[in-house]
Amino acid sequence: MGKGTTPLPSLVREQGLNILKAYFQILAACLIWGTYGVFVQKMAYPPEVIVFFRFFFGALFLVILSYFTGRISQLRPSSHTGFLFVIGCINAASWLMMTRSIMYTSVANGFILLYTAPCFVILLAPFILREPFEKKSLLALAVSFAGIILIAGSGAGGLKEYNLWGSLLGLSSGILFALYLVALKKLPSGLLGLVTNTYMSFIIALVTLPLAAPSVFSVTLPDLLELAFMGIMIQAVGTTIYMIGLRKVKAQHGAILCYFEALFAMLFAALFLHERITPVFLAGAVLIIGGGLIIALKRKERSSAAENCRLPKSN
Incomplete structure (x- = not known):
């Protein structure tokens, strides 16, 4: 091995740590996102108003942050601006539908239907992103979704408040959210984060x-x-962290880990909205965490890391 060359095992180990860090970034974003249902339930405003102010203040803060950190030049329009507009419209429709679904039903209902999205991501990713289909993704999806079903039906403000229109809106938000996640991975990884979110x-x-x-x-x-x-x-903060984490992981994995948002949302609903936590709820939480562990701990990253590593040239 030539001078200045980093040993391959070290690069593989470093890439594995970077992926693990990305998983934690996604989980941190899910923790922050999980507070959304509490805001929605406590505010007596139409969903359009809540969604507008959420994104308006988010964008305003990001522009101010970019200015004071000397990164404002990164926000100049580029060849990807049109695609970002399309993705933004998809995400806007998803959040409007999900917000109204929560209002018509409950926090649990809104989140369980939004998070049908990973099902669609796993189906779409092999065709649109050329990601190989993974059996572990399907297993993690099944385990996590079973946890969501248990939580939603546990009495934590869940399926007892069934409303057909609210449920259809929630399912539609899940389909659109899947398209949004897949579309994000079509962008150059360098754009994912502050630029794309702004x-x-x-x-x-x-x-x-x-x-x-x-x-x-x-x-x-x-x-x-x-x-x-x-x-x-x-x-x-939350969405920027998520996008930075998404740079390093597969769309399938990023989508499945988002089930933790639903778990956190229902925990916050129990704490602040007094929705009940039952033994069935706790069993569902264990399944969701188990699905995340399948993704995080049973990675087959060693071979893919070795293929993707770029060794520095010898002097």
Whole structure:
């Protein structure tokens, strides 16, 4: 091995650690996102208003952050701007449908239907992203989804509040969220993070503004501050962390790990909305965590890491 060359096992180990770090970044984003249902249930505003302010304040914070960190030049329009607009519209529709689904049904119902998305991601990824189909992804999906079903039916504000229209909206949000996740992986990895999140947040705020406009000026100052906090934390911080983590993992894995958002959402609902936690709920939580462990601990990354490593040239 020539001078200046890093041993292959070290590179493989380093890449494995980077992937594990990416998993934790996705889980951190899910923890932050999990607070969304509490905000929605506590606010007496149409979903269009909540979604608009979430993305508006998120985008505003990201632009200010970019300016003070000297990264504002990265936000200049590029050849990917049109594609970002399409992705933003898809995500806007998904969040509007999911938010209204929560209002019509419950936090549990809204999240279980949103997270049919990994099912569609696993079906789409091999064809659109050329990701190889993995049996472990299917196993992790089955285990995690079983956990979601248990939690939603455990009485934690769940399936007892069935509403056909709300359920159809929730399922539609799941399909659109799957398209959004797959589309993100079509972008250059360097764009995933602050740049993509800023563009999409502004686009979604722009798309939802006409829908939210009739009610925007009825928002009280205390609620506006709460919406600003939600936008900064959930959209600016949470989504940026998620996109950075998504750079290093497969779309299938990133989608399945998002089941933790539903788990966190229902835990927060139990803490702040007094939705009950039962033994069945806890069993569902164990299954969701088990599905995440299947993804994180049974990786077959060694061979793929070896194939993808680029060794420095010898001097």
